[in-house]
Amino acid sequence: MRKRIASAFATAALALAGAAVVAPPAAEAGPSGGGHSQDKVMAYFADWDVYARNYHVKDIETSGSAAKLTHLNYAFGNVTGGGCAVGDPWADHDMPYDATMSVSGQADSAEPGALHGSFNQILQLKKLNPKLKVLWSFGGWTWSAGFTEAAKNPAAFAESCYNLVNDPRWAGVFDGIDVDWEYPNACGNTCDESGPKAFTALVKALRAKFGHQLVTAAITADGSKNGKIDATDYAGASRYLDWYNVMTYDYFVAGGQPTGPTAPHSPLRSYAGIPTAGFYADAAIQKLRHQGVPSSKMLLGLGFYGRGWDGVTQKQPGGTATGPAPGTYEAGVEDYKVLKTTCPANGKIAGTAYAKCGSQWWSYDTPETASAKAGYAKSQGLGGVFAWELSGDTANAELLRAIAGRC
Template identity: 65%
Template sequence: MSRPGGRRATALVGVATLAVASTLLSAPPASSAEAVTASCTKTSDWGSGFQGNCTITNGTGAGISSWKIEGDLPSGTSIGSVWDANKAVSGDHYTFTNVGWNGSLAAGKTVSFGFGGTGPGWFTGCKINGSPCDGSGEPEIDTQAPTAPGNLHSTGKSATTVALSWNASTDNVGVTGYDVYNGGTKAATVTGTGVTVTGLTPKTAYDFTVKARDKAGNVSPASAPVSVTTDEGGGTGPGTGDKVIGYFAQWGIYQRGYHVKNIDTSGSAAKLTHINYAFGNVQGGRCTIGDSYADYDKAYQAGESVDGVADTWDQPLRGNFNQLRKLKKKYPNLKVLFSFGGWTWSGGFTEAAKNPAAFADSCYKLVEDPRWADVFDGIDIDWEYPNACGLSCDTSGKDAFKNLLGAVRAKFGTGNLVTAAITADASEGGKMDATDYGGAAQYVDWYNPMTYDYFGGWDAKGPTAPHSPLTRYDRIPHEGFNTADTIGKLKRLGVPANKLLIGIGFYGRGWTGVTEEAPGGTATGPAGGTYEAGIEDYKVLKNKCPANKTIAGTAYAKCGSDWWSYDTPATIRGKMAWAKGEGLGGSFFWELSGDTTGGELITAIKNGLG
């Protein structure tokens, strides 16, 4: 699990001696108001070299999915380092393209990339997506309508709602939106390929169709209709609203000394509905074991074992898997999922996306291995992040995640759980826009949007901010980085509310060198932590730096020059009340070892959900 925030640029080496405003073009003419334009500027120049920045502006009324800037540099001038863009060079001609995660640009929005170079010259002949950078090109008249949306189907329903998803239409210029019809009445207009239609009557049949529109107003033929009957009398479909899901990190048995037995002795096992075992690896397009010693080989002594019985040298299964088997025997209603990927091991999903069926087959064989098939009740996919950047960058395409989950569901069938941990980045053009999360929702029992790690000490200078804000607030560093916006956007994309869980971090994020008590202050770096700078378990922070204030539904405190934010039992109760009001399927958290020995935080989750 990891932060869903934006990519951090790598600083260039060198000290600028003279800041200049040498631009590639002057203020765009009036025609650029209906065009995609670009402006490139030298932000600093020290004679032998320079640092520059290009900003792309989408002045059209429709979103774009990619961009490309071209230009020529005179002999003796070149560009070396580039960040937030790909670079291609042919002689003196330079081409810069988006890196995948920053290609989607909504109408009226901007995106930038930077670079460093040598020599005294500057660009000529600038083009953006094949047209002049100043937007002076004449627009063509568009009379071609988009194709009809395909594969319209329901991904979930309740007594008063129906969630729909469909395949994207194509257009010679670009689709700008979709109109969803309930019979002959327009029920919704959306930009994505999914929607939840609300305000329906229980136990009633409805016929839905969808039409696509482009910027010129051309409308596609209607999709094939789909008929859906709502549930009877306020049913909520597959979501019950009471799921409590905790991640158990396999490496916790080492430094942290946290074992499966601790889930029982803390009282957490009695409050959990599911455990996500983290993590299996993804290598060569396949699911693989992440730590064989911790998973199934470590011999447990009687005092460490769930049932007080020591492992023997010749028993067929030991380690965490055997301890989980014992825990499930003690708590028969407890379900366990094997989670694959995570921040460190998500890089393997790029290869897996090339052959989803082979990936799904490898995962099924591993999860259902005869040695531990009874331990696991399904699979959790934690891909950080499809068609976007996390620890590494992926460019598998917007449909890759949906295709992969479709293959996993087909292989695991309806008798196993299939879930996924997903981004919480609800910003315009952010990670959520890079992937068809609405379309993929049909294949999962629920999503775990990682509604924490929005902000943290990786931004060493700050500004300080709560890492898990429930709502936006004045001076929030990044719009769309809060739980309410995350859940709201996923609903608009067509994900049913009962397939969404609210995420809670059992830890805090902090900075040091802070002088301002309120959020928004500057810092000198991440605060010290037991295992990693900038992060600390709740069980430590509650005594080390007791929270005395709240903002946006999350607690924070300044202790000396350190500034920490984290959730407490009180703020968790508030978040659970909010989740119930939104009709969510429950809550999940990262991860079990961060709680107190008496399980303060999980108790707040359980009691809050009721």
Template identity: 60%
Template sequence: MLRQNHSPRRLRALLSAVCCAVLGAGLLAGASGASASVSAPPSGTERAAGSRVVGYFTEWGVYDRNYHVKNVETSGSADKLTHINYAFGNVTGGKCAMGDSYADTDKAYTADQAVDGVADTWDQPLRGNFNQLRKLKELHPGLKILWSFGGWTWSGGFGQAAQDPQGFAQSCYDLVEDSRWADVFDGIDIDWEYPGSCGLSCDTSDPAAYKNLMGALRDKFGGDLVTSAIAADATDGGKLDTADYAGAAQYVDWYNPMTYDYFGAWDAQGPTAPHSPLTSYDGIPIEGYSTDATIAKLKGMGVPADKLLLGIGFYGRGWTGVTQDAPGGTATGPAQGTYEQGIDDYKVLKDRCPATGTVAGTAYAHCGNEWWSYDTPETIAGKMDYKDQQGLGGTFLWELSGDTQNGELIDAVR
């Protein structure tokens, strides 16, 4: 969904500018830090939201991050998840393809690394993450797993796939339902960044292409889960306007609008701004870059609320060369991150640069000359209230390795 296949998605071209639908009085307040409660919905809609909790597990996390399927279990996250999106499969030549076969099916796990404490053998038919996910499902029979295709790096093939949606759907079905791991997966997730618009590359598909592709997947996968991560651009003529998301909604079980990465240090000089604001706030650099604007736009397009999940990032984005504590300060460039400049995990930032304030329903932190924004257990609790009041279908998380060892962020989600 966002994301480079080694980091969450970035990019200012994510969104173009203008116009926001604001909830009105009672939304989380401005840069001073205090937040007001979101106004209650009409009687009878409270707690009507779905309880899905979908966590992304990245195949590359088993390398430098040293985050394995076992960590989903030992952190307590598996008890709280309803679904896991395994990211990512590739899209190439108009077809679904394996992403990293070594991580997916070949990597041998020792007993201490394995979910169930049983080491892989050299001659077993399936190893790697797929086998560990199978073991996790055995411990949690209600847990569903979807194979997610595309992402920031591997979305370039969707344009060709959309030229033959039935052929694409058949290739995906054949791969997901391969007899070696068919029992692992309960469906497919599509992360096309972005139909009819630009991400890492630019797509020129017409607005019907996405709807046709999702319809073909639904026809092929039948009653299995079919979901999709989608843009969060609430502006007029922006990324949500370049594909028929409303028309395609009939084919998906739910959408994951990527309500994070609205702002970041790709704008190296700032102004500093929270990457995942729940609402607009006084001084927001671009009106419409907020979760509430995204949800309001999608609902206004006719997408049912219970088919929308609220996106939460388990990471922060930051700048260096900042002297101002409140949002809106100037900067000299991206702050140093563990794996990439301008981004780091919550589990690192909570101690390295603790939160110093809140704005628009999320937290920010000013430490030394660095400025970061990220969600905390407290701000996630506020976002969960919003999710319930809006009647949304649940929550999705990018991505599980950013949480603490004891899963304090996912605790706040549940």
């Protein structure tokens, strides 16, 4: 299996700007399909979790996460040739599960053509949790380059995606589609120059094809002046979407700034000495709102992982480093479930936590800060919260329980 970047998200240094905290408007236009309750708790499950991480759909149930979730996003489907494609056939629908690993406690059928893999496990999960809605997310950091071609013929893209999401082979698994384009008319892993209206045309075509099924999108949280939010008409596109997953994390990472300054990767608010003005969650939320995106159509993002540096001597943010801290799967990245014991949080700033242990410096959310962020989302009238991604949480879903308790 080829190596893939196991994270949908990354950031690059952008122009500086700030944003003030303001109260949400007294009234806003409702979603296109009617009103939305402000209690969504969504999390991503990544197809690669079933390999080295040994995290399976069954773990969503046994951890207690399934009972707390309203929505689950399955990541990722590929975007290639102007359409949608299966991301990992083995993990998605071919890998057989025995009775011990299965959600239902029964081994997968050996009948020719029987559905296997995580898709079949999701079907079983939905039987136990009938209110749970599942979306198939396409793109991500690695596969967003395909959206540039897709944007040339939105109708053909929508047709392809609809046929794949609703393929009879896995009928009943998905309740809609999530588009994770990083980033329209801006640069991520690659650069797109489709123009500020391309994203709107794409999601408009998806809405026309998917009808009453869910259509959502994961979007940038770059609140800086002339940054990624300003590159696309997110307000116009929001008319065709049920909601946005605003990726309010990965603002400051060792991969981009290996020598520092150390900074929390998911600050809720600004703080004195923040390396880039506008690189914090509230700046993005206020910018999107001021541009016309309804508060109820925004979900606040949380990371179930930390970002870290090594060679650090200063406890407070702003210190110098020698490079990314060692991580289990990727340098500079580690799951919350690991960090909570190997490098416990011993400081807080800007609504998130950080830890200095030995020469390492990490920032991540704890149950306390995650709960507070969910409280912020509620106070701002947002549609709810979401997390990237479930395998980073503890076996008893500490972070997700903390979030759900405030929604």
